[in-house]
Amino acid sequence: MKITELQTRRDNLGSIAAVARDVAVGDGEVLLRIDRFALTANNVTYAAHGVDMGYWQFFPADQGAGIVPVWGFATVVESRAEGVSEGARYYGYWPMASHALLLPARVSPRGFSDAAAHRLPLPPVYNNYVAASPDYGPEPIQALFRPLYTTSFVLDVMLAEHPVDTLVLTSASSKTALGLAQAAKNRQRVIGLTSAANREFVVGTGYYDDVLSYDDIATLGDMAGRFALVDFSGNGAVRHAIHATLGDRLVESHVVGDTHWDTANTASLPGVQAQLFFAPSVIVERIAQWGAEGFEIRLAAAWRRFIASTGWLRVVEASGAEAVAAHWQALAGGKVDPAQGLVLTV
Numbered sequence: 223m224k225i226t227e228l229q230t231r232r233d234n235l236g237s238i239a240a241v242a243r244d245v246a247v248g249d250g251e252v253l254l255r256i257d258r259f260a261l262t263a264n265n266v267t268y269a270a271h272g273v274d275m276g277y278w279q280f281f282p283a284d285q286g287a288g289i290v291p292v293w294g295f296a297t298v299v300e301s302r303a304e305g306v307s308e309g310a311r312y313y314g315y316w317p318m319a320s321h322a323l324l325l326p327a328r329v330s331p332r333g334f335s336d337a338a339a340h341r342l343p344l345p346p347v348y349n350n351y352v353a354a355s356p357d358y359g360p361e362p363i364q365a366l367f368r369p370l371y372t373t374s375f376v377l378d379v380m381l382a383e384h385p386v387d388t389l390v391l392t393s394a395s396s397k398t399a400l401g402l403a404q405a406a407k408n409r410q411r412v413i414g415l416t417s418a419a420n421r422e423f424v425v426g427t428g429y430y431d432d433v434l435s436y437d438d439i440a441t442l443g444d445m446a447g448r449f450a451l452v453d454f455s456g457n458g459a460v461r462h463a464i465h466a467t468l469g470d471r472l473v474e475s476h477v478v479g480d481t482h483w484d485t486a487n488t489a490s491l492p493g494v495q496a497q498l499f500f501a502p503s504v505i506v507e508r509i510a511q512w513g514a515e516g517f518e519i520r521l522a523a524a525w526r527r528f529i530a531s532t533g534w535l536r537v538v539e540a541s542g543a544e545a546v547a548a549h550w551q552a553l554a555g556g557k558v559d560p561a562q563g564l565v566l567t568v
């Protein structure tokens with residue numbers, strides 16, 4: 223059967239092309255049709271860190287190219303794997319493509335993990351496929367927020383362990399930052415930093431006590447108390463300015479994202495040492511601490527509160543390789559309205 227993959231040039235992320243490939247389902251394998259997936263800056267970060275963080279390794283592509291991983295839902299169209307039936311639907315981590323060929327292992331009614339040899343060394347959170355369920359709401363909402371809000375949630379749990387007076391979030395308009403701001407809102411003051419063009423949108427969500435544009439970082443210098451920074455932007459100049467302005471009032475600095483992926487990322491920062499935050503590892507640690515069920519119960523309660531507050535979201539759905547490529551280019555170029563939630567099908 224012919225499938226379509228969208229392959230991105232590793233050295234030029236704006237360059238993307240549809241590539242047709244023949245696949246045959248081998249013994250133990252399943253072929254799934256990818257019904258819908260979300261596209262956010264998180265996927266651009268996967269591509270920007272395709273080599274150094276291994277994101278190109280999940281779905282092998284032609285020489286010099288990469289297939290961007292995406293989160294969403296797929297239906298089994300052919301199965302040669304025991305316990306996985308045709309028509310079954312799963313939530314998980316897919317290639318930006320029309321179909322995915324997987325090798326299920328540890329199959330249960332709850333789902334399976336892909337045991338393809340090239341994926342075994344990669345973080346297990348990405349290799350798990352969960353039986354689709356309406357428990358987390360409509361599929362477009364799940365595709366958009368399940369991976370991102372789980373990160374917001376584990377960040378919030380970590381930050382609650384060492385409370386500060388003020389939390390500063392960069393790329394405050396990003397969905398992961400919005401989830402964190404909403405969860406952390408009543409614990410301390412939360413200040414969002416964003417681009418001037420996105421400031422009005424961020425204010426309108428109501429999640430932040432104050433919203434500043436990147437040009438106004440100096441204003442932080444007038445504020446007293448202890449601060450923690452959660453950086454979603456990866457923008458070295460922004461990060462440096464916050465560290466320099468706050469000095470020793472900044473007691474924690476977490477590096478989470480890289481939405482401004484095409485800006486320089488300075489390694490040396492004044493003041494407190496910045497810590498890299500990698501949700502897949504932290505999720506595994508929390509599950510070890512609370513058990514899988516304990517994790518799920520806590521996450522689900524926080525998730526329901528957040529999703530009930532997302533009146534600002536406008537889901538935009540589109541299908542076809544050309545439409546997906548155009549949305550990808552707009553996103554990589556920073557031209558997507560933060561109120562939009564892109565949910566796509568190749």
Ligand SMILES: NC(=O)c1ccc[n+]([C@@H]2O[C@H](COP(=O)([O-])OP(=O)(O)OC[C@H]3O[C@@H](n4cnc5c(N)ncnc54)[C@H](OP(=O)(O)O)[C@@H]3O)[C@@H](O)[C@H]2O)c1
Nearest residue numbers: 262263264267393395396397398416417479480481501556
């Ligand atoms: N460490 C982890 O484990 C982990 C887990 C989940 C997510 N993340 C990261 O968190 C970040 C946010 O992801 P998301 O999916 O929530 O983002 P999103 O909702 O798509 O964020 C959109 C916002 O990001 C900024 N942005 C996006 N593309 C840009 C570009 N090309 N140039 C400049 N700014 C751009 C803009 O914010 P502003 O104008 O407000 O700057 C934009 O409004 C990503 O880097 C993602 O990888 C990390």
